[in-house]
Amino acid sequence: MHLAISLDIAATDGQAGLDFRRIAGFVRKMEAAGIDLVVVSDAAPSGARSTSPFEATTLLAALATVTDKIGLVASASTLAHQPYNLARRFASLDIISHGRAGWSATMVQDPRQAANFSRPEGFSDDDFRRRAEEFIGIVQGLWRGWDADALLFDKAGGRFHDPQKMHLLDHKGEFFSVRGPLNVARSPQGTPVLVMSGLSEADLDFAVRVADVVLIAEGSPEATKAACDDLRGRALAAGREPDAMKVLMTVAAGTELKADRVATWSGPNGCDGLNFTLPADPPALEAFADRVLPELQRRGLAQSARAGATLRQHLGLEAGGKP
Template sequence: MSQRSGHLRLGAFLYPTGHHIAAWRHPHALADAGSRFRHYVELARAAEAAKFDLIFLADGSGTRGDNVEYLSRTAHSYVAQFEPLTLLSALAAVTERIGLVGTASTTFNEPYHIARKFASLDHISGGRAGWNLVTSSNEHEAKNFGFDQHLAHARRYERAEEFAAVVTGLWDSWDEDAFVHDKATGRFFDPAKRHVLDHRGEFFNVRGPLNVARAPQGHPVVVQAGSSEAGKALAARTAEVIFTAQQRLEDAVAFYADVKGRLAAHGRDPDDLKIMPGVMPIVGRTESEAREKFEALQALIDPVVGLAMVSTLTGGIDLSGYPLDGPIPELPETNASKSRQSLTLALARRENLTIRELSLRVAGARGHWQLVGTAEQIVDALEERFVNYGADGFNVMPALLPDGLDDFIALVLPELRRRGLFRSDYEGRTLRDHLGLKRPSLRGDLAEHATTAVAD
């Protein structure tokens, strides 16, 4: 393959029992892993020893709907797992170098809270914090916060943009050397190096300043999850990492070129934004071994769960009234995740899949890129995306934990390193160091452009 300078970046996306929808039923899985802190400690330490750039935690502010028959048969509905900021703060104390990225919604939080929490995590971890900034797409979450129905998609973006502007403004409340701690003069901080935001906008009135010193990284790293047109426009202006989902090389290359091509208009360089698609690798020492692992998980998919997952990915429309062996019907545009609906429907139309076939295709990895094979085959696919500018790295989504992470570390990482695609040791101490991202200057570009990322 053609050469591309530098190495790819790797995140370890940790979901309690693994990313396969049926992982919790596997004999090797800890079914109650979402409530076991030691489980996460072991995973985080394994990823750090393997020199992953970061660990990544998703989140939702409520369970996914009221279909109890579905909810009672899956561990992938935020029914029982830790809140990510609490968990990452604890993991910061038992790790030293790996980045710590957690999800927090702009729809059901307040900017001051988020600015304070992630700045605090950055201090606690010594500069390893990252914020996966999302707008909640789950209609059910709205009902936990006093709303009868979810905000419209466009309205969620408007709120998110202002929200992020407030957060980045609050992160610029203090100069680097504002806190002089001069006992002789009695001066704790230099008044000239304190900056009051005094934001007044459509959604928020926030005076400031933040009651946390400037973060070790300047700003925690901001990650986006989403690929809609509005999401790409905002990412080009502001995001520093994009976690996205494309099934085919040509789609990944087009997405990469599209987003990177928009950066110059906002005074940004291509390296200011890292594109890290999700990938669920199932690796074996032989291809047949990998297939056996995959089929063992597929056999555990409950039909109720598979159908519910297709309904979720295609926009939250109840498909139970349609023939399982018939095609996906024409569906209205969703107010939930527009990009995921588009990707899922495109797959179904392109491959002429029935509802049953689509459920088996997408339920496992929940719509993300899925690879099954030997280490060489897995690395061939990752390298192809990387060298053809379809990705700057990958958010690795182990199908089963801890097995899937252990397999990736033992089998895939040595092959990546043999090809010069991944480093052997950390080259810095902060998450920005790991990802090769610039440190934002006080009241610099990121503050001006309202760092915003929207899960779509």
């Protein structure tokens, strides 16, 4: 069973927020216990007033220097970035972390972000969906722009790269025009891991074609199994292997979280693991670390031994990067 922590660092009304020392200490504790990845978000729920001490990808770079094994995933909006810059940023983060980086892409539109980036009227739901799909496709295409052995650094022969192993994206779409390639070396794990969440029925067929990890909401055991089976069926229909995508059930955690609920979550529900969501609230982090984490370890769900060095290897995913 794979385990993830979704950590929302945006402090809303009544919360003190988290400093880097506390965040880093918590992430290191999760790493030592065998949690596979942490997903860092700097955006509070829509409509809530919030402030964040850090931008998520900047925090990821700092966490990469104080951790060795745990996967580091940051949320980044398709409204707040351009595809080329975002692809370049995550490729760099993957190099910094030695193959442990990932991008969390949500298909939920935040009107406040659109207003901050020259779109005060936002997008229609259909336009946002098409734009997000195009954006994600561009980012993944840019990540695949260099083959594993494309860069030669042959000073004597005067060859920096093998042109046959460099792939121009040359994308001209409805919303974006991007030539490529990235001016960053190939990711250590082929491509950073793509995590997707906030999926509506209209998003599912796209998600199962491109995502490495899909986060779904907690439901009854029957509903959760049905959702996981549906995603796997769609992935097979799209030509993907059963293990090419991991599905994690999201569980809201807080100070009231009790370890005895773990038995319910870890039962046979058809999913590949659990994703615990935690707010920017020190008591919630302490409760999870002191009460729930020991129970996960006792049940053998959290284990410090990991297969391989990269996040893809931790999750049992194939290396990305084929053009």
